[in-house]
Amino acid sequence: MNILSIFTNPYLWASTIAMAVPLALPAIGGTFSERAGVVNISMEGIMLISAFVSVAFSAYFHNAWLGLLGGVISGILVAYVFAWAAAKMYANQIVLGMAFNIFASGITAYLFNAIYGPEGTPFDTPKLPDVRIPVIDRIPVIGQILSGQNVMVYIMFVLIILSQWFLFKTTIGLRLRAVGENPEAAETAGIDVVKMKYLGIILGGAFSALGGAYLSIGVLNSFSPEMSSGRGYIALAAMIFGKWTPVGSFLASLLFGFATALSYTLQESSISKNIIMMLPYVVTILALIGIGGKSVAPAADGIPYRPKK
């Protein structure tokens, strides 16, 4: 196979973007959470729960949008419990994340079996629509890459811009970041630290839930146990590589998306697909150890904070 023909194939770039969505959305979610000083590795579990609830709602109401809504609500509810345990009970955040991920993997597989059995979700479950963009559609190559993607791709683009603006240009965004950098100072300045942590975690849950819904009713219209397959963890790495900013998280997710897309494109070549599948994980480690610029976490990230009052 000609290497050049692989890279000029618009399909590779279109699927790079498509593969980046379920990484970028939870990565941005993680950014909100960590900017508020909370390490949330339960994004993996929240994605899984949302993926399941989305498909269940979509099948039940026969409406993919209600599926998406159900998924996001489930993500917010789970994140709320996480927020309570992390911000009010000062629980160890990594241990808490582990608990949520094991629980999510168990409960989704259990309910999937209990409700749908071996046949799985009904095959007429609606999925979120793909969207043709009128003008861009007609441009060669660019049209093939940017048009005709799932609607979640475009929602993601809007959310990236909104998130960047929210975090760096609004007062609440500033307060959120202050809590992650120096909660004592923030509290002295009259900011409700616990409330800000709730906000960061819940935003994180909502974004992760969008990513999970994309997996089950965006790419496909079905659910399978463990379908998040570690994306929540890669998202965490993308967030770090993206220096804890929404735009950076997205760009890093594109890199991981590219590695995955490439592993699919090269499947028929002589290189083992398993070797290529390792690439995103290798890239993540390289990114973490600072190849491509060192990124520094918010100063109070991961440390439970007890309000002074």
Add this chain to the structure above:
Amino acid sequence: MVKKVLQSILMPLIAIFISMIVGGIVILITAKQNPIYAYIALFSGAYGNLMNFATTLTNAIPLIITGLGVAIAFSSGLFNIGAEGQFWIGAIVATYLGYQIKGLPWFLHIPLIIICAMIAGALWGGVVPGLAKVYTGAHEVITTMMMSYIAIYFSHYLLEGGPMMDKGTIPQSPVIQNSAKLSTLVPNTQLSSGLFIAILAVVVVYILMYKTTLGYELRAVGFNIKAAKYAGMNVAQKLVLAMGLSGAFAALAGAVQIMGVQYRLYDSFTSGYGYTAIVVALLANNNPIGVVIAALFLAGLSTGAQEMQMQTNISGQLADVVVGLIIFFIAIEELYRIIMEKIKTRKTKLQPVGGQE
């Protein structure tokens, strides 16, 4: 002291109790069955007779050994959540040396495999995540998790048409030599003399962590890294060492699993032992004896869950739900403190009233 011991036993018990109740409610709602019958099926399936108990012990062996590894990391203040990958590395090394080396007597072959697997696991779990942590500050939670995925894909590569694939079309390795197999303890079960390796590992880790200077230093780093630095310890070296030891034990578990139970490596087989081992270490509060008890409990949960599934048609994945809840209820220890304080203040409020009478 007594209070501390009581706390470390009582806390997990309360967490287990609440989680079983919540699990029971899930059964009641979704399966519309009596949860008590389900739990009886679960426990008799786990510990009810010699065969079932032997199966539980078989499942407990990799959990004990991997759990010890995770506990070493935890005691040193590190989160090794990549034990699964280190387990795989141990299994790969054991399988390869197991079928490649021919003509050695078992008393040389088995120790050779154990040593090589442990070294490989130490390098995998220790060198990359440990050095990355020490020199670049990369959080070990992510690096060990990534190394885990790389290990799993690496094993798929080796088996799916790769250098370790046996003749034929099934992605599996050749069977290991007889000299690399651990003997069976209970006939017609998979319980092997790996049990003795597990017991030995518990003793070794106990002595290492509580009776040697190194163990003291590792725990000191975990207890307060700044104080350890101030006391002049080489903290960086201790962190890498702790990760390495942690990886070595997880890999040992993988090797014992191959030599005692599987005899060959097959594809698309996710052990999950590495993940459950984290729960083992948490429940055990990193105590080696506690690791044995926690491993027996969790192994029983998974053995029993299969039995429960057969008898009551309740899906065995419920065990994961219960495990997740247990960790959650352990993590929110603050809640118990608040409740205890509420009870105490109520008592002191009542006392003056009683005194006035």
